[in-house]
Amino acid sequence: MDLKEVNLSAPHSMGTTIIGVTYNGGVVLGADSRTSTGVYVANRASDKITQLTDNVYVCRSGSAADSQIVSDYVRYFLHQHTIQLGQPATVKVAANLVRLISYSNKNMLQTGLIVGGWDKYEGGKIYGIPLGGTIIEQPFAIGGSGSSYLYGFFDQAWKEGMTKDEAEQLVVKAVSLAIARDGASGGVVRTVIINSEGVTRNFYPGDKLSLWHEELEPQNSLLDILNASSPEPMNI
């Protein structure tokens, strides 16, 4: 049905908004929840932040199948690595395993990933692994088609040394802004906070988010709006 000719020489736009941000003590990962097949939304509540180990998670964008299979392989190898090492794997090792698979199969895979986590040696770290298999450590990373709308936002809003709450608020705001403009992103905002204390998952449905330009407060029905103009009698 979807027979668009893709221009292979330009980078592929990938349905999704994913973000990873470091703060003083750990990392915050965030993502939207829309999985689309062409114009149809196949899953409006997907979980794109996937666990690799107790202390390392990955945000997935691009082909759902490719990102899932890469995550599965990396989880499998990391599990064995953890057993052999006798202690939790570091974020760097997890990220480099993702790179190894992404790079070796660059001709076939179409997935951009953001690996984030906390380990006792380096603290909170974020690694971006875009198409092609480049690995790049960053204080924050954005990915997916929705990220196009966030470069300017982060250039202005990102600050070194944020607190956990500041970082999470930044991530939620950013994903929400991207959802507002990117048709391939939508649904809810999920965040995962990883630090020395552990992992916290949060869920922000649409009604918990701020309204942006030209967005209206959701109502149950037109009838409520019409009836609101003549106040209803009080009930005791």
Add this chain to the structure above:
Amino acid sequence: MDSNQAGKQHSLMGSEAASERTLYPYVTGSSVVALKFKDGILMAADMGGSYGSTLRYKSVERLKPAGKHSLLGASGEISDFQEILRYLDELILYDNMWDDGNSLGPKEVHNYLTRVMYNRRNKFDPLWNSLVLGGVKNGQKYLGMVSMIGVNFEDNHVTTGFGNHLARPILRDEWHENLSYEDGVKLLEKCMRVLLYRDRSAINKLQIAKITEEGVTISPPYALKTFWGFSAFENPTVGAEGSW
């Protein structure tokens, strides 16, 4: 299952059937400019990693030391450059393992890279980079280049990408033997400034690396001042009202 995996490469670390055609780059680095000066080689590159037309990554280090005597600069696909650095790591490691007091010089490293690039080109599976290899060993300065198709040569100054069109004419005109360090840096900065004005994929954050007999020094990232104060820039159409 174990015996299967032990002998050959694990099947997901590279597929036999897939690499049968030239691929395309995703995250790319822009030009590298390098020249010989009195004490060795100076090399400059900006820190941009472009993703198509988006200037996506702005802290990519494209100049890296390779062993004691060489400096490698790369433009093109960053993931392939990272892989080349891994190959070189292994090469230098094995060289050190001989523990024979000998160490690979820039000429040897350049030759190794040429073989790697050309062999990949022959398999229609190139490493999408243009590499600049500079170094000094036993007083001999060396500066060479290898392209993604294996074309390689040695010269007093080399450039990649846009640098070939914009920086090379400047270098042909102003380079001479026994440049001082200061003059070399100024000349490189002149080239980098022109690239900043005229290359869409250039960013204003660069590093200059120096390699001499003593070793490698890579500068911290810095930005260049640019000049926009021409009256013609402020009033472009003053001489021809109504034009664009």
